[in-house]
Amino acid sequence: MNLFRSEEHLERWLAGREPGATTSVETLCELAHAWYSDRLDSDWRPHTIEHNQAILDRVGLTGPFWRLGPGADLGGAA
Amino acid sequence: MDEHDIRIRNFLYRRFVEARQTSRVDDVAREFELTHTAAAAALRRLHDAHALVLERDALEIRMLNPFSCVPSAWRVETGGRNWYSNCAWDSFAVCAALDSDGHIESSCADCGELLALDVRDRKPVQTDYLFHVLVPARQWWDDIVFT
Numbered sequence: 549m550n551l552f553r554s555e556e557h558l559e560r561w562l563a564g565r566e567p568g569a570t571t572s573v574e575t576l577c578e579l580a581h582a583w584y585s586d587r588l589d590s591d592w593r594p595h596t597i598e599h600n601q602a603i604l605d606r607v608g609l610t611g612p613f614w615r616l617g618p619g620a621d622l623g624g625a626a
Numbered sequence: 627m628d629e630h631d632i633r634i635r636n637f638l639y640r641r642f643v644e645a646r647q648t649s650r651v652d653d654v655a656r657e658f659e660l661t662h663t664a665a666a667a668a669l670r671r672l673h674d675a676h677a678l679v680l681e682r683d684a685l686e687i688r689m690l691n692p693f694s695c696v697p698s699a700w701r702v703e704t705g706g707r708n709w710y711s712n713c714a715w716d717s718f719a720v721c722a723a724l725d726s727d728g729h730i731e732s733s734c735a736d737c738g739e740l741l742a743l744d745v746r747d748r749k750p751v752q753t754d755y756l757f758h759v760l761v762p763a764r765q766w767w768d769d770i771v772f773t
Contacts, residue, residue, distance in 0.1 A: 549713035550735035551743075552756045557736035568760040573743065573750045576757040580718035581748050584692055587723040588639060594627060594677070604763070617764030 569613045579607045627675040634658060634668050635677045639690055643724075648687050648695040676767060692716030692723060704728040714757050721745045 655665035679689035694710040704726040721728035744751040
């Protein structure tokens, strides 16, 4: 999960590999706040996979690439 | 992850953020009056539940997402305190978890040039960079350190 100066830099870094998904920094920041803002709450509870998938959907990260798999339902993201 | 494991998890986060100390097995054993074996098992359960990430070859905490417990290429300053995170996402997430503005520094993965971003009122000030995720979401936890 990296940042790049521009599309040109991303393409050079990929060096012919299949790209993953690219988003704006605004979307990333929105995602981070939606996913992690409860992380230090004293009454924290693990997110369900449905909860986390709904966060992705809400910030516009939809489609097969963003479908969560086993293990994304508990404590973590990435 | 039962209620007792959640209390251990909360203790680990609280101690890391408030006291800036990464807990070890003995710290958990002492705090919760557990044997070393029981405390080690609790850390492994939390790792398996993705509530934290242990080092591959040692029973030591590497990540309390979004924080990195070890130095990394992602640095975040919030309110005069400095943190390491694990990736671009986690860098913004440090600001989110602490409910704070912040300053993020890392480098372009291609050219290595310094990238600096500020977060103000939950929004990025600089918006001309791109965020790229190579690994599909369903595979993130196959190798979280690589992800």
